[in-house]
Amino acid sequence: MGNNCVGPSAAGQNGFFANVALWRPRPADAAPPALPPRSSAPSDQAPEPVTIPPSEHSSHHSSRSADPSTPTAAAEQPANKAAPKVKRVQSAGLLADSVLKRDVNTARLKDLYTIGKKLGQGQFGTTYLCVEKATGREFACKSIAKRKLLTQEDVEDVRREIQIMHHLAGHANVVSIVGAYEDAVAVQLVMELCAGGELFDRIIQRGHYSEKAAAQLARVIVGVIEACHSLGVMHRDLKPENFLFIHQKEDSPLKAIDFGLSIFFKPGETFTDVVGSPYYVAPEVLMKHYGREVDVWSAGVIIYILLSGVPPFWDESEQGIFEQVLKGDLDFSSEPWPNISESAKDLVRKMLIRDPKKRLTAHEALCHPWVCVDGVAPDKPLDSAVLSRLKQFSAMNKLKKMALRVVIAESLSEEEIAGLKEMFKMLDTDNSGHITLEELKTGLQRVGA
Numbered sequence: 001m002g003n004n005c006v007g008p009s010a011a012g013q014n015g016f017f018a019n020v021a022l023w024r025p026r027p028a029d030a031a032p033p034a035l036p037p038r039s040s041a042p043s044d045q046a047p048e049p050v051t052i053p054p055s056e057h058s059s060h061h062s063s064r065s066a067d068p069s070t071p072t073a074a075a076e077q078p079a080n081k082a083a084p085k086v087k088r089v090q091s092a093g094l095l096a097d098s099v100l101k102r103d104v105n106t107a108r109l110k111d112l113y114t115i116g117k118k119l120g121q122g123q124f125g126t127t128y129l130c131v132e133k134a135t136g137r138e139f140a141c142k143s144i145a146k147r148k149l150l151t152q153e154d155v156e157d158v159r160r161e162i163q164i165m166h167h168l169a170g171h172a173n174v175v176s177i178v179g180a181y182e183d184a185v186a187v188q189l190v191m192e193l194c195a196g197g198e199l200f201d202r203i204i205q206r207g208h209y210s211e212k213a214a215a216q217l218a219r220v221i222v223g224v225i226e227a228c229h230s231l232g233v234m235h236r237d238l239k240p241e242n243f244l245f246i247h248q249k250e251d252s253p254l255k256a257i258d259f260g261l262s263i264f265f266k267p268g269e270t271f272t273d274v275v276g277s278p279y280y281v282a283p284e285v286l287m288k289h290y291g292r293e294v295d296v297w298s299a300g301v302i303i304y305i306l307l308s309g310v311p312p313f314w315d316e317s318e319q320g321i322f323e324q325v326l327k328g329d330l331d332f333s334s335e336p337w338p339n340i341s342e343s344a345k346d347l348v349r350k351m352l353i354r355d356p357k358k359r360l361t362a363h364e365a366l367c368h369p370w371v372c373v374d375g376v377a378p379d380k381p382l383d384s385a386v387l388s389r390l391k392q393f394s395a396m397n398k399l400k401k402m403a404l405r406v407v408i409a410e411s412l413s414e415e416e417i418a419g420l421k422e423m424f425k426m427l428d429t430d431n432s433g434h435i436t437l438e439e440l441k442t443g444l445q446r447v448g449a
Contacts, residue, residue: 099146099155100162100182109181109188115141124148130190139178142189157260158187164233164259165189173224175244175255196245196252200394203306208381211344214306215370215377217254218347221302222371224256225295226362234271234291237261238298239280240305241397265292278321279311283354286322293356296365300351304330307340307382309389312352336383343370344377 109115109130116129125144132139149155165177176192196202199217203209221243228235237258245252261275272288275281282297284290304312312331313324330352331337332345347370353359360368369376 098182099149099158099187100180101159108183109141109190112179113139113141113190124154125186129193138193138195140191140193142191144187144189146185146187160263161260162189164262164264165191167231167233168228168259171224171227172253173220173255174227175257191257192246192255194244194246194255194257196247196249198394199240199243199245199254200305200390202245204387204391204394207387209387210379210381211307211341211370211377212379214303214382215344215375217306218299218303219366219371219373220254221256221299222296222362222365225299226366228262229292229295229362232264232266233259233262234265235259235262235295235298236275237277237280238295238302239277240302278318278325279314281322281325282356283326284356286326291356293359293361296351296359296362297356299362299365300348303344303351304348305390305393307344307348307386308336309386309391310393312348336386339383341370341376341378343368343375347371 112134113130113132116131119127119129119140121127125142125148128141128143130139130141131137144158149158162177162180165175168174169176175194178190178192181188181190197205203213221238225235225238235256237260238256242256242258243254244257245254263271265271268291270289270291274285274288276285276294276298280298280301282290282294285294301312313321313328315321315324330349332340332349337345347360347365347368350360350368351365365371371377
């Protein structure tokens with residue numbers, strides 16, 4: 001992988017199941033496999049910057065861009081893809097007849113697995129628990145409805161997601177794909193089950209936290225990016241929700257999930273699709289001219305939140321967040337930053353440089369003294385206010401995601417509906433049936449207390 005500092009590297013073993021024969025592994029130093037033409041062709045000229053849209057939840061995204069409020073669950077690999085904004089093909093049904101491009105006489109998912117409870121839902125599909133009949137082992141099954149694959153680009157995106165997951169197979173911190181199946185109505189991806197919860201939830205549950213612990217998490221996150229980039233893959237949607245733990249034990253591995261927006265790239269290649277999530281999107285994405293450096297920016301945002309409990313660029317609206325990403329100043333003067341080590345601040349500054357040419361590469365970030373093994377990150381506990389703010393930030397994101405699902409009329413499970421009712425009752429302190437801004441602030445303070 002070219003990483004002489006720290007971090008796991010992608011193993012040489014391909015990890016394929018015999019029944020998945022669409023893609024073949026290749027050496028790490030080989031060129032990425034040929035793919036169908038992309039909508040975002042390489043360009044040496046920067047196009048017009050994106051016009052920052054109003055705060056509609058999907059207005060700033062292009063085809064398959066990540067919805068900032070797509071639901072996730074503690075044990076899911078989310079199937080989140082936003083509605084495409086490209087011309088529909090004449091016959092979407094015929095187009096999606098054979099998404100996986102292989103013999104239809106392959107084993108059916110239900111012949112090998114028992115489908116269990118729903119773990120999560122995204123715009124293009126649903127994630128279920130599934131149990132392998134032969135062994136009783138549990139996995140996650142991401143089912144992508146063919147009726148929602150409306151364009152050739154949507155179909156190619158699904159193929160590319162599977163291809164990239166196989167391409168990264170064997171890396172200790174990347175979720176494993178077990179098999180890909182297809183029937184008349186859906187494409188199903190069977191994956192390793194991540195039942196240990198989201199990154200932030202684990203930190204909050206522990207109740208104690210230090211810079212050293214944050215540095216260990218940062219090492220995993222940046223290590224995944226370095227591995228992806230060395231294999232010619234750009235993730236493009238790195239955020240805390242896309243890092244899950246395998247199990248509840250203290251030593252659980254942390255895994256990167258959801259490669260739905262990931263793409264192969266060549267050195268020097270640039271892209272124009274506006275994709276990602278508002279808090280974590282790099283400024284050059286909003287300017288529609290970017291390369292692999294965007295992943296380092298997103299990781300820098302995650303590390304900033306790990307150390308302070310709040311994102312570096314924030315606002316009450318999506319448009320405001322984008323404006324802050326483009327023009328806002330990094331705050332290292334407010335609490336807890338005066339008590340954070342200079343080495344940590346140095347790393348974050350260098351990962352959040354707006355000029356991608358001056359930004360640290362993933363490999364350089366891995367070699368930074370604060371991140372590397374036995375580095376300088378102090379083991380002193382961080383201020384309790386960091387955990388409190390992290391809890392508030394996480395709770396607010398979950399509330400927004402669930403509320404958006406209600407607004408766009410997505411189906412909620414009885415358990416989710418009950419949870420939403422309880423959350424509403426907690427916030428509606430005067431039992432008026434409405435939540436005021438003051439009640440929302442008070443409720444979030446209680447959640448974070």
